[in-house]
Amino acid sequence: MRHGFDDVAAGFDIEADVVVVGSGPGGAVAAANLARAGMKVVVVEAGPEVRPEDMLRDTPRFLARYFWEGGLRIILGTAPSPTMHARCLGGGSVVNSAIMLPLPAWVRQEWRAESGVAHFDGPELDAAYARVFARCRVAPTPTTVWGRRNRLVRDAVQGVLGEKGGGLPRAVHDCEGSSDCLTGCASGRKQSMDRVYLPAAEADGAEVFTFCQVERVLVRGKRAVGVEGQVVEVPGWQKRGRFRVHAEHVVMAAGTMHTPVILQKSGINPRGLVGATLFCHIGGGLVGIMDEVVDPWVGATQGWGAISQEIRGLKYEGLWASPAALMVRWGDVGRRFVERLDEVKRAAVIACVYRGDVHGTVKASRSGDPDMRLWIPEHNVAPVMRGMKRAADALLTLGARYVHTGIVSVVDEMRTPSDTESMLSPRVKAKHLAMTMNHTFGSCRMTADDRGPVDPNGKLRGLEGLYVCDASVFPSPSAVNPQATIMALSDITSRKLGGLSLGEAPS
């Protein structure tokens, strides 16, 4: 059963076996498994449900309503960068490109070695991936919806650079190629959590409450016994009633930023490890302005990609989004930018995503929003810029008029290979990288020993009844888009908690 604003506005006080905080990929999978296990499950989501009629191409308004901090969240540190986290039913799965890549084998081995958690590189994770992939109907993006833009990215990355790639596996069934992933899939083709796992949980008796922002975990003795928070209306941001959910188990799935902040605000911080770490992918985007008309708004948002064999930890992928979001760092200002608007239809965009070894922290700020800092080591700049230079050269080889990165101290409009050499200049520092840090992880790491606050069962150390089921538990960056791994790890943790089989074949 799904509760909207009118149901919750006055506040409520209820009981359940388990309360799941957050309805994104981690929370939704946990809710479905625990409801299937026969538990009385309550899901509390801070944001509203995004119905097809709410999926506006008015990008600023959409970001303001359905993203944390109105889409204006910034990670401070070496290179202050935007980071976009959905605040709606289904979480990031509603507004991302639905890319579902399992961890590369070398990352799995590294995670297991680093953390000592056996299932990071064991058959349990394989089985979990198989289950979530089957349920979300994951399949490679078909060539029929690539459009010219994704084909150009393939021609550049695979054809020129020799990096083998393909149609990215995504949780989209019968994609229309509308390039509208960022503002939600109005046709319902994307298999987001509000359409797949949450309805399954509801069918097994779970209750889902929207507009309910959890502020604190309730603790009695050494046990979590529920959550409390505030009903917040959107749009308008008016505070309404307060709510409490009393439960035997609390599953935190509020995301890498909010899970540690809620725990810290609740005074739950075993050995100071909650929020003491934070990782993210770094990188940048290149815009190639081609001679031909590309019509970049045609085709799957991120339809083609390749994991680099040349630069370990680097991934190339095609990208498009609403120009209102994509072009905020693109080009110059004033007449020079207006003159270039005629070229947007000739644009091919390649995103370079690098694993790196960025480190940071998350703390609860006085306002209650997360205060995030990330520090990029200078030695991470060289592989990022080398990957970007290769992609820029490939676009020029394909006949691009020029390539633009938006990075200070790099030639603004690179027209020749000697221009792209500027990307390898020692003048390019970590602080110059221009990126959006959307892949964030590791604020409550899962480890076999007590170096991380979460144990291999997903339970927070030092407190009974509290589990973490989101990207917070990643021990280090995933090197690929995190959604599949968030879901698979949540699947494992919630199955253990619910007493379900870990080896069950997908139905």
Next chain:
Amino acid sequence: MLNERAVTEPGFWMRLAMAGIAATSEATFPENDLGAPDWKSTAMVERTLEYFDELPPRQRRLLVLLFVFTELAAGLLSWRLSRFSRLPARHRTWAIHCFRRSELMLLRVLGDALKATATMMYMSHPLAIEWIGEYRVCDRPLDPVKIAVRPAALAAPSEGRS
């Protein structure tokens, strides 16, 4: 609808912010002879204020503060003893360009924030969408922002069209 309070009785700070928004909008998307829509035809000031009303209170205050700061200090930061809105539009454009290319992190953040806010407002206006030739392969009938629809474009990608 435009926030009436903001239009009919803007307070001191909001008047400064509105001056900063107008000064930034004109500098980033000036009137031009290219035929492209400009800051006035895309109603950037009014739509920016509407956008502010959609934001959570803290982010709304931060953006108001950004434009108040711009109005009061961006002139000084670009070597002119004047409010930003009283500088010639070309100087304002140059100032934002320089902020974005600065080696000083704070100036770069200021320049990027001004460019980002202005670009987001401009590029989401139907006139700008039409000007760049943006269209979609499928319609969103419930969306008030109407974008041209060409269902056949995906089946016949524009390979080689110049």
